[in-house]
Amino acid sequence: MSLGAYVAVSAALFAIGIVTIVTRRNILYVLMGIEMVLNAANINFVAFGRHYGGLPGGGGGLEGKMFAIFTIILAAAEAAVALAIVLNVFQAFNSVKPSEADQLRE
């Protein structure tokens, strides 16, 4: 499969993620959107790493994968923190909608 297909999937995923982030009112969806955007990036990393991995000066195709793994770890951490915040916000405001959490104090 050519590089173009991977990039297309990634772009689609990215677009879906962005739209989810911007449009959904529930913060959990927003978080999912963020995961999609991150994963769209991961796809790109892996795809481009494979595509350019053998070229002179390249990392043998491993660089892309390494970045992707970093990103996944990061995303996991991020999700954990975000979910903790969401739980607190829910406790404080009895809602998970970002528009309603408009006060920084209780």
Added chain:
Amino acid sequence: MQEHILSWITFLPLIGMAAILCVPRTNTGLIKAISLAATGIPFVLATWLYFDLFDKSSANLQFVQRLDWITSLGAYYYVGVDGLSLALVWLTTLLLFIAVPASFGIEKSQKSYYALLMLLEVGIIGVFVALDYFLFYVYWEVMLLPMYFLIGIWGGPRREYAAIKFFLYTLAGSVLMLVAIVALRLQAGTFSIPELMALAQSGAMDGSKLPGGGELLGMGFQTWVFWFLFVGFAIKVPVFPFHTWLPDAHVQAPTPISVILAGILLKLGGYGMLRACFPIVPDAFRANTYVLGILGVISIVYGAYVALGQSDFKRMVAYSSVSHMGYVLLGMAALTEWGMTGAALQMFNHGTSAAVLFLVVGVIYDRAHHRDLNGFGGISQVMPKYWALTTWGFFAALGLPTQAGFVSEAMTLLGAYQSADTRFQALVVISLIGIVLTAAFLLWAMQRVFLGTLNAKYKDYGDMNAREVFCQAPFLALCLILGVFPWLLTDWMAPTIKLVVGTLSKSA
């Protein structure tokens, strides 16, 4: 301690005020105790000063303290007393000391009340001991502030109106005074009152150092300075026609504040004239003595007439103050030793007798919650002790011989009659109307309130309690003691008055 006794007397109440501010506002017992101590100790000190420390054979200023204060202005912390101010300082400490227990009936924010009372004492004593005009003015204004709040917060139904009227009226006078003080500073280069007097004696008060020879509004330097200062003080006395703040302030103020107002604050006017106006611009004073005499007589007769027309007990008493303070002006204007002594005595004696009268009104007002003279009747049957003390107070106020009021009125009138200006003789004759009228309105009030058939509404009233008796007793005792032994005051005043009259009547 002894050489700084005046400062101690002045500032002990300030310490008391600071202490009161540190006490939680719910602990009213402690607040009252502090107030008693902070007014009682100065009273003891002043008594010690009066009878022991002070050298009464001397006309000089004593216990003088002069410290740098605002050097750039040339203002000093400069205090001292002589025979004139000492008696008034003593009276102030006594009155404030009595005012504290007299205030025990007040329930509303007691912490601030007593704090302000302490501040008031600082201001009043400060005025009496200050010898630096700038300091004098500062104390003068310091005194105004607590008075405003004391009337405006703890007063009667129209307290805000009365407080504002009092404040603005007095402030208007103060402004005139300030202008005059500045002019004097420019002319003489000093704020020191004794130095100003000495300069006046040497004829240096001519406005020569001011642009245009110091003329203002077409009046010569001394003339306008005199009138500015005079009006400033006359408002405080109060002299007709500057008296209308007084009935309102008196009527609205709570009883202890009325007592202080009539007993001491009015004297500041007379004292101010004698200390800080006449001797500083003696030429203008001499030129206008007759006008002052007329104003004094108008105050006497007019005040008595208006008092006769009142149906409000406290207003009547307030106007009686106008009438009585007229003697002060008349006596001073006559420029004789007797007249001046009479005026100084009258200031003191009115302090005691007016205090009694206002306390008397307070007693009945606390019970009946109204002051309509026509609404009482026969109170003496249920309150014989109250009646007895009131009778004493009334007769002291109407100048019955053996009471202090007689001494001062008689000396004032005899002194005025001796004045070198024979036109004063006619004034004395006119002022006699005031004597008869004073008796008339007081006895008429007595009849309406105390005598005759008992108004059934009041048949359950209790007689005066011990606190009320305690508040009146010292003043009544003073009236009697000073009526029988007036030398207890005149001995102390005589040298100073001799000096003042001597310097005033001698033209530069």
Added chain:
Amino acid sequence: MLQFDPAIDFKLLLAVPLIPLFGYAIQIFFGKYLPRKGDWLLLTGMFVAMCITLYMAAKAISAGYAGEEFRHNSLDHGWGFRWLYSDRGSEAGSGNIVAGIFYDGLGAGMLAVVGVVSFFVHLFSVGYMHGDRRYHIFFANISLFTFAMLGLVLSDNLLFLFIFWELMGLMSYLLIGHFSHDPNSPRIKFAASACKKAFLTTRVGDTCLFMGMAILYYKFETLRFTELWELVRVTVEQNGGEYPGWLTAAGLLCLGGTIGKSAQFPLHIWLPDAMEGPTPVSAMIHAATMVAAGVFLTGRLYPVFSPEVLEVAAIAGGVTALFAATIGTTINDIKGVLAYSTISQLGFMVAAVGVGGVVPGMFHMLTHAFFKACLFLCAGSVIHGCHHEQDMRKMGGLRKFMPITFVCMLLSTIAIAGIPLFSGFYSKDQIIAAAFERNMLLPSSTATFVSIALPAAALLTAFYMFRLIFMTFFGTYRGGQAEHHVSLAAAGHAHVGHAHDEHGGGHGHAHGGHGHGGHGHGGHDHAHGGHGNDHSGHGHDHDHGHGGHAHTPHESPLPITLALMVLAFLGVFGGHFWPATPTDPLAHHGTWFQKVVSHDSLYGEKVARFVEARQHHALGPQAVPHDPEHIEHAKHAAHGKAVVVSLSVAGAGILLAALMYLWGKIRPEKVVGVIHPLYELVAHKYYWDEIVNLLVIKPTMALANSLKWIDEKLVDGFVLLVGFTQRAFAFFWAWFDRTIVDGLVNFVGLVSQSLGAITRLVQTGRIQQYAAFAMGGGLLAAAWLILS
């Protein structure tokens, strides 16, 4: 033995006023808690004081009979009270007022009279005031009253005299107003206004006196009597025998004090009203204190008075004597008659001073004190006995019920009427003689007027006093029943009383023709007579009047009758103790008073010659002094005439009274009918109270009220106007400030605000929107990168 010893006697004299003063102080504070409310304390004190005054008076009298000078001033012995300016060291500095005790013949007599009368008034009060709810206060006040009078008599200077003078004003206020605190008293209302009236009216006179004092002090720099007399003498002699105008003015003003205090026309109005006080107080005021003070003052200031002042005094005294006497004939209140009689007698005294008879004037003051005190106390006894009834029309026939009171009152009445052998005769006769003498030596319309007015007043005095006696003590008892229908026993009396009451509507008919009623009361009287002898159980008259047994008059208890008897004795013999010189019952060789008090003993020799010269207009260069023989002759003739005149007027007055009120030969109603308008005028006291009310009190109140209005509307109005204009001004600037000045500032703010509002649209605070913007921005950037 009876030599004046300055070392001790001044202390004794000082003790005289101090005893009642201390008594007052103790009584006012502790009287309530003392047994018997402390009356015994004051009584004892006054007894001691009286004894001292009598002992001292004995010294004065013995000195007088020995012809020795008797004038003592404690200041000459270094004794004085420093009042003002006790500049240690400088004794005579100007303004030093040091008071001493001045004790001369007049002072001695007056002091003794005050001491005696006061003591017996105290004694009387023990019985009379028994059961009063303010008993101890009453005793305290009456003691202080006595103190003031004693102090006044002993004063050696005008200022101290004035001080005590005013103190007496206070005490009269308190005592006249005694019943104004008593809800049980029917007089509560009247007493309240009477005391005020008394104080204010006398205060008008007092201010005059004060003014006179001011002039004297201004000119002489002293107020000591002895110095004043001497200075006046010197001044007048230097002035060519004329009194300078200011001295006349001072004299007139001082006389004004007398007119106020001694209730002379036109300031007499307070004295009848003063009857609202308890009777002992009336006795004090009318006899020994207060009114006597005014006359005493004229005695002390006699040399100061210029001939013009004396003229005024003579007219005022004559007018007062006559007009008060006329009013006295129409009054039905027993105390009212006595009140007007006092005014009239005071008129005699003042007129006497006015015509130059200062000695007879002072003498009459003393004798009058005795018999008037007795009369008042008798009237009190009658009132007490009749259960606080004061209307003579409801009395009558009391001589049977109250024999002691009757005898005492009769003796005093004879004394006041001026019958020889009784004290009043000697003094009144001398006054009339002085008037005649003056008219002979220096005929003038004033002297003529006084010479006619005084005998006429004496006639009326005899008439109304005997009218009082006849209406009260003769005839039958007419009172007590009409108002009380308490029980069946009382009902019978009520019937009798009622019949009389119908007659009572007229003007007192004691013409003994009505025979009914009297018998029923005798038994009750006896019951009360027994009561009266019991010292502790008497006098609670408030208990009487109930239960139907108590409507008859009864004799008063012992303290009362004892006081009456002693005073009646003095009223008889106080003027001239004729049993000692039975050959001279008319006292042609002088009474004790003339031996003790003369111009010389009063004022010292120089001043005495001076006042005598003034009396005969022999002052100054152009004066024509009378030849001494002529004077002597005139004196003799005047005295002869005076005896005849005073005897005949007294007899005529008594006869007329007897004809009208004892024998019923002339019916008073007829007389009234004949002179009806005049009677109305007199019965309404010449409408003087109404005139004073209209001319003085109403205008004063109107002025007071209008000045109050002016003060509130104009004076304060001006202040408020200033305030208002300032506020209006302030409002304008406030508006200017708000709209123009602040408007500019606000405009600047508005601009930035609207800008902010626009930019604020994007600043929603929504993270997703921001993300969208970021994305859109990224897309745009990408598009720009790609497309360019």
